[in-house]
Amino acid sequence: MSVNLSGIKGVIFDLDGTLVESRLNFTQMRSDIGCPPDEDILTFVAQITCGKAQDKANDRILQHELNDARCAKWLFTGKQMVDTVHEYGLPMAIVTRNCRAASNIKIANNNIPIDFVLTREDAPAKPDPTALLMVAEKWQLQPKDCLYVGDYIYDQLAAENAGMQWLLV
Template sequence: MSLHTLKAIVFDLDNTLVSSNINFTLLRQQLNCPQDCDLLMHLEQFGDQEQQRLSNIIRDHEIQDAAASSLMPGAKELIHWLTQQGYFIGVITRNCRSAATTKILAHQLPIESLLTREEFAPKPAPDSLYHLMNKWQLNPQEILYVGDHYYDIETAINANCQSCFISNGLSESNAPSQANFSYPTLLGLLNSLKVC
């Protein structure tokens, strides 16, 4: 795996490019979702009407969170540099489109392609990365997927792309062992790309 081959960088959104402080304990209580169950998968067991009601609860939490978000360390600098260098830039998020768009516009991030759970199966399904590969006419190894969660690394692996884990300053031992690259913040990735 090598950063030299990259032509596109695709990011997770929450706690990768911008902060997120959703109270997942409260959200799980409101959805009656067990701790060990994925929130979006939890919804799939219900009929359409109940699924929509629960989905609206998640959406309300996401939209409230979007209004209070801030940039993660290095996000502005990295996106600016990638834009200058001519990389394709995308975001794949499990967020709803409304909340994701609010965050991207609020922080003036020039993201060319935004894909949410409303367009494609949510991560770790690789569908959204496949879409970007086709759109940009790139092979998997020319794309790096960057995120702060093991779902992000799984998504990259499932699409055969390169992966980068951002630990947000937490112990590097938290990094999934399958990640091709790992940095405390986005500035670490930026510095590595600059010397390629």
């Protein structure tokens, strides 16, 4: 896959489904915590008012994510894109809805050469643009000069909300 990087000064990647495969079973996760099928799972958990129930839901999600992280492998297209961006000498970051622990496992197990990683513990989850804007600010770049690469509508919406260019893979 060839990516046109003309005019791009920094590239931010989603993790699951973009750089690495993910076998997260969101249907099972929703079932485990009682989340309706048409509701965003993180939004659902954030709205649980009982602290114990919210902790239990977060623990279930964490277990699913950690199990998935242990077997996640590079996606061919993801590796190609990272290699291309590296050849251009552009800064790279990862913004993911994943938790930090699972993200770290996926990155370490696959030797992904990106150190700047923001997870849902660092900023509101996508489609909220905060994490993308944090990256642009750290790089001292205008959002319009950054490209966000993802695989899901939340990635596109986050990039649009941040005023960034985007690519769905």
